[in-house]
Amino acid sequence: MSLRGKTAVVGAYEHPTRYAPHLTPHRIMAESARGALEDAGLAIADVDGLCTASMGPIGVIALANHLNLRPTYLDSTNLGGSSFVAHVAHASAAIAAGLCRVVLILYGSTAASDRLAVGTGGTGGFGDPPDAYETPYGPTVVGSYAMAAMRHMHEYGTTSRQLAEIAVTTRRHAALNPAAKFHDPITVEDVLASRVVSSPLHLLDCCMISDGGGALVVTSAERARDLRKAPAYVLGAAEGVVHTGVGRQDLLEVAAAQTGPKAMAMAGIGHRDVDLRMIYDSFTITVLLTLENLGFCPRGEGGAFVCGGRLAFDGPCPTNTDGGGLSSNHPGMRGIFLVIEAVKQLRGDAGARQVKKRDVALCHGTGGVISRRHSGATLILGRERG
Amino acid sequence: MSRKDYKKPLPRIDEENRWFWEACARHELVLQRCGGCGELRFYPRGLCPACLSSSVEYVRSSGRGRIHTFTVTYQSQAPGFRDELPYVMAYVDLDEGPRVLSNVVHTPPEEVKIGMAVEVVFEDVDEDLAIPRFRRASER
Ligand SMILES: [Zn+2]
Numbered sequence: 001m002s003l004r005g006k007t008a009v010v011g012a013y014e015h016p017t018r019y020a021p022h023l024t025p026h027r028i029m030a031e032s033a034r035g036a037l038e039d040a041g042l043a044i045a046d047v048d049g050l051c052t053a054s055m056g057p058i059g060v061i062a063l064a065n066h067l068n069l070r071p072t073y074l075d076s077t078n079l080g081g082s083s084f085v086a087h088v089a090h091a092s093a094a095i096a097a098g099l100c101r102v103v104l105i106l107y108g109s110t111a112a113s114d115r116l117a118v119g120t121g122g123t124g125g126f127g128d129p130p131d132a133y134e135t136p137y138g139p140t141v142v143g144s145y146a147m148a149a150m151r152h153m154h155e156y157g158t159t160s161r162q163l164a165e166i167a168v169t170t171r172r173h174a175a176l177n178p179a180a181k182f183h184d185p186i187t188v189e190d191v192l193a194s195r196v197v198s199s200p201l202h203l204l205d206c207c208m209i210s211d212g213g214g215a216l217v218v219t220s221a222e223r224a225r226d227l228r229k230a231p232a233y234v235l236g237a238a239e240g241v242v243h244t245g246v247g248r249q250d251l252l253e254v255a256a257a258q259t260g261p262k263a264m265a266m267a268g269i270g271h272r273d274v275d276l277r278m279i280y281d282s283f284t285i286t287v288l289l290t291l292e293n294l295g296f297c298p299r300g301e302g303g304a305f306v307c308g309g310r311l312a313f314d315g316p317c318p319t320n321t322d323g324g325g326l327s328s329n330h331p332g333m334r335g336i337f338l339v340i341e342a343v344k345q346l347r348g349d350a351g352a353r354q355v356k357k358r359d360v361a362l363c364h365g366t367g368g369v370i371s372r373r374h375s376g377a378t379l380i381l382g383r384e385r386g
Numbered sequence: 387m388s389r390k391d392y393k394k395p396l397p398r399i400d401e402e403n404r405w406f407w408e409a410c411a412r413h414e415l416v417l418q419r420c421g422g423c424g425e426l427r428f429y430p431r432g433l434c435p436a437c438l439s440s441s442v443e444y445v446r447s448s449g450r451g452r453i454h455t456f457t458v459t460y461q462s463q464a465p466g467f468r469d470e471l472p473y474v475m476a477y478v479d480l481d482e483g484p485r486v487l488s489n490v491v492h493t494p495p496e497e498v499k500i501g502m503a504v505e506v507v508f509e510d511v512d513e514d515l516a517i518p519r520f521r522r523a524s525e526r
Contacts, residue, residue, distance in 0.1 A: 117463045120461045120462050120463050121463050121464070127398050129400075129402070129403075129429070129431065130429055131398065132397035132398050132399070132403060132429070133397070133428075133429045133486065133487060134487050135395040135396075135397065136394060136395055136396065136397050136517045137475055137487055137488055137489045137519075138394065138395070138459070138462055138464035138466070138467035138473060138475065138489070139464075139475055139487065140459060140461075140462050140463075140464065140475075142459075142461075143457045143459045143462070143475050144475075146457035146459075147455045147456060147457050147475065147476070147477060148455070150455045150456060150457055150500070151454065151455035151500070154455065154500045195460070196458075196460055197459075197460060197461045198457045198458065198459045198460065198461070199457050199458040199459075199460075200457075201457075244429075244485075244487075245435075246425065246426075246427035246428060246435060246436075246484070247426075247427060247428035247429070247483070247484030247485050247486065248483070248484070248485060249485060251454070251455060251477065371455075371477075372487070
């Protein structure tokens with residue numbers, strides 16, 4: 001059994017806030033629920049499935065309490081930032097299996113107003129077994145990604161200029177997204193002139209920390225036909241994990257190598273069929289490694305691949321058209337925004353940054369920390385049921 | 387040096403890894419080899435993930451290896467480390483095989499290179515605990 005064409009994302013809402021000391025994460029989630037249900041033309045009473053994940057102690061039970069929901073399907077799978085991409089697949093499987101009919105996926109965070117040091121915190125873990133061999137060495141998140149970047153440069157001659165191209169193109173997209181945090185254009189020189197946070201990564205190679213949140217509504221393909229907006233059908237999905245294993249890990253392999261081909265096979269598509277890539281951009285190197293591991297270019301060629309504006313919304317390989325975590329928003333776990341932007345683009349609702357061809361979108365979330373332990377979740381959405 | 391003067395994060399020691407840290411306190415880096423299938427593993431754990439055997443042999447590492455990759459960290463909130471910026475975090479390929487995360491110390495950060503030979507050096511927290519890190523070694 002496959003998920004292809006069984007369900008659709010029928011409601012999507014990105015909370016406009018980027019800094020909200022006056023809001024709580026639960027308020028952000030409730031407002032996002034309102035926005036996504038309105039987008040779908042559904043009522044809160046229609047919801048019988050609920051998914052959420054957070055960096056803090058927000059549990060799915062408390063969230064159900066807060067919204068006074070009594071769902072028959074509950075999912076608080078926490079794969080880090082990729083969680084919400086995986087939630088769409090889990091919700092689809094649950095709907096296809098008859099466990100529930102309308103699933104609400106929620107995310108809200110006030111990471112910026114709480115002054116969380118997400119990337120440079122350096123505590124490195126929560127006391128799990130592998131943490132004992134990492135936390136004594138002060139491993140920051142950015143430092144861990146930086147080690148993958150350093151190795152990529154060593155093996156393939158990738159340069160800081162090439163990584164900077166990703167930040168530059170993404171900023172160009174943010175300038176076309178009224179909700180994005182940063183609108184001022186940047187150049188490769190600006191990225192290289194920004195301070196080094198952890199070599200070889202500069203400040204402008206790193207995502208921001210913002211507040212924010214969003215919501216998605218998933219239902220069956222049959223029901224989707226009668227709703228307010230054009231459905232974004234779920235065509236393929238896969239999740240996976242990469243870790244240090246027993247100590248022979250390949251730092252340049254990310255979970256996308258496993259999830260990309262699997263999701264694309266389920267969707268029955270090839271790379272050329274993908275019109276939009278929404279890729280978790282915690283750092284520029286995350287985008288480069290994910291593109292390579294998804295197979296959009298051969299391993300080692302990511303540096304050349306991202307140059308010349310190839311990733312621009314009006315280029316040959318549109319990627320991260322909302323401005324990404326680098327320039328639009330990043331409240332700590334960005335996966336939900338990948339799906340929200342993909343839905344907007346498939347509907348043709350992306351305004352000045354609208355991609356021309358808009359049949360198929362691929363979202364890939366990364367959660368956890370590349371070069372230590374991370375999850376990956378790929379989701380393929382399409383305008384046709386497939 | 388006593389434990390209360392040591393500001394950096396300490397490993398969480400439990401019944402599955404206590405022997406490893408006791409070896410470190412003796413300035414020995416010790417790895418596990420599965421008694422069932424022979425696989426050498428890092429980090430320490432009670433059962434071999436490959437065959438689930440709990441039979442284990444302990445192998446003393448030479449403590450020598452090479453830098454697989456590294457980063458010079460200029461910004462960090464990690465306790466202890468934030469007072470010693472910049473510091474070098476690295477993956478070291480031990481001669482015995484495993485790739486381990488650590489710090490490169492007693493070596494100027496600008497001289498650290500991928501492929502550089504390194505050797506283990508133990509930093510004593512107190513008489514019961516020492517943290518293995520690495521420093522540049524003479525080329526072999
Ligand atoms: Zn074994």
